[in-house]
Amino acid sequence: DTGVSQDPRHKITKRGQNVTFRCDPISEHNRLYWYRQTLGQGPEFLTYFQNEAQLEKSRLLSDRFSAERPKGSFSTLEIQRTEQGDSAMYLCASSFVAGGPDEQFFGPGTRLTVL
Amino acid sequence: EDKVVQSPLSLVVHEGDTVTLNCSYEVTNFRSLLWYKQEKKAPTFLFMLTSSGIEKKSGRLSSILDKKELFSILNITATQTGDSAIYLCAVDRNTGTASKLTFGTGTRLQVTL
Numbered sequence: 070d071t072g073v074s075q076d077p078r079h080k081i082t083k084r085g086q087n088v089t090f091r092c093d094p095i096s097e098h099n100r101l102y103w104y105r106q107t108l109g110q111g112p113e114f115l116t117y118f119q120n121e122a123q124l125e126k127s128r129l130l131s132d133r134f135s136a137e138r139p140k141g142s143f144s145t146l147e148i149q150r151t152e153q154g155d156s157a158m159y160l161c162a163s164s165f166v167a168g169g170p171d172e173q174f175f176g177p178g179t180r181l182t183v184l
Numbered sequence: 185e186d187k188v189v190q191s192p193l194s195l196v197v198h199e200g201d202t203v204t205l206n207c208s209y210e211v212t213n214f215r216s217l218l219w220y221k222q223e224k225k226a227p228t229f230l231f232m233l234t235s236s237g238i239e240k241k242s243g244r245l246s247s248i249l250d251k252k253e254l255f256s257i258l259n260i261t262a263t264q265t266g267d268s269a270i271y272l273c274a275v276d277r278n279t280g281t282a283s284k285l286t287f288g289t290g291t292r293l294q295v296t297l
Contacts, residue, residue, distance in 0.1 A: 073226075104285075111188070111272050111287025112227070125284065160226055172218075173285065175226035 071095060073176035075161050081182045082151055089147045090179045094163030101144050102173060103136055104160040105129065112160050118144060151183045186211040188288035190273050196294045201263050205291045207273030208255040215278040217249055217256050218285065222270045230258070230271075263295045 104112035120141040138144040162173040187210040220227035233249035274285040
């Protein structure tokens, strides 16, 4: 499968614990995006990377959230001291752009449940 | 702030019916509008629209954009039960950097036998 992959697909954790999610984009894609989707809502932008550089972060991304893309390939999203309000589907998307509009391909998501 | 409103929020139709889903938007420096289909997993890409009045078509699905009136429609003809999903509309603004999609809440379509 050459699509975007995410791991784990499901994560249940207790409030206050730290969690880390991984995203592997499509191999030739230079851009990687993280979104969060709660029930009944569309995905909300969190952050994106152009190669290894994190170029934009949403106001939604509090200081408990950190994302990295160390070698410009896979990315990790860590949430520290999880809260029940963090429960959501975390979606990763990637694209290849050389200017102009781009088509983002989404991964299957990691569903986080914070108890 | 960018805004995307989809209607209806949900829709139940019989197999074979034709449906029209609506998406209106407000965005600064519009670049494109995208439609995605989401079943019990990640959104899958359907269409990207950048120019007014040019219909994009893929099988029984088609979509068109009106940049003057700031809306788009997604049509599905001869619906099938496999079309049951949430249909998401998103707009992309031209920031000079990457695409930062703003999504609507989606239209939940259920196609019954």
